[in-house]
Amino acid sequence: xxxxxxxxxxxxxxxxLDAMLASDVDALDALIxxxxxxxxxxxxxxxxxxxxxxxxxxxxxxxRLDVQERNSHREGDSGTTETRVQAVVLWQGARxxxxxxxxxxxxxxxxxxxxxxxxxxxxxxxxxxxxxxPGRA
Numbered sequence: 091x092x093x094x095x096x097x098x099x100x101x102x103x104x105x106x107l108d109a110m111l112a113s114d115v116d117a118l119d120a121l122i123x124x125x126x127x128x129x130x131x132x133x134x135x136x137x138x139x140x141x142x143x144x145x146x147x148x149x150x151x152x153x154r155l156d157v158q159e160r161n162s163h164r165e166g167d168s169g170t171t172e173t174r175v176q177a178v179v180l181w182q183g184a185r186x187x188x189x190x191x192x193x194x195x196x197x198x199x200x201x202x203x204x205x206x207x208x209x210x211x212x213x214x215x216x217x218x219x220x221x222x223x224p225g226r227a
Contacts, residue, residue: 096162096169099196102203103160103171106194111152113145122205123197129209131190154178158189167198174213189213 102121109117119142126138144150158174173192178185194208 096164098203099162099164099169099171100160102196103162103173103194106205107155107157107173107175110145111155113148113151115142115146118142118145120202120204123199125206127207128205129211131188131210131212149182151180152177153180153185169196169203170194171196 105117106121108114109121119138122138122141124138126141127135128137128141129135141150154177156176158176160171160173162171163169171192171194173194175190175192176187177190178187180186189212190210191213192208192210194205196203197206198204
């Protein structure tokens with residue numbers, strides 16, 4: 091595959107990060123598949139509606155997502171992105187700073203790229219305790 095084959099995934103990942111920063115629920119809704127299963131840094135998982143609600147209510151608010159590195163791979167109507175970021179997020183009022191790696195599985199659904207599965211995990215050198223939201227074991 092040529093590098094251009096992954097360009098639509100790179101664009102979708104950029105739109106995802108921009109929507110996360112802006113808490114743009116409409117954009118997130120368009121980018122996230124109904125069946126999403128997303129694993130959080132503390133090992134718990136969430137789905138689309140809970141993620142959208144966290145952005146809608148302000149329970150989750152990103153202050154910064156500085157991209158350090160991104161790798162994308164496309165195979166037909168599916169693909170993956172892996173994006174390392176330096177993140178600052180407010181989660182239920184607590185400010186959390188950490189290096190994270192977002193891994194997303196994308197699928198082309200009704201003509202647009204949507205995330206069907208993903209995770210946000212501490213980047214090598216960080217621990218889950220560094221990014222564990224308050225009150226979560």
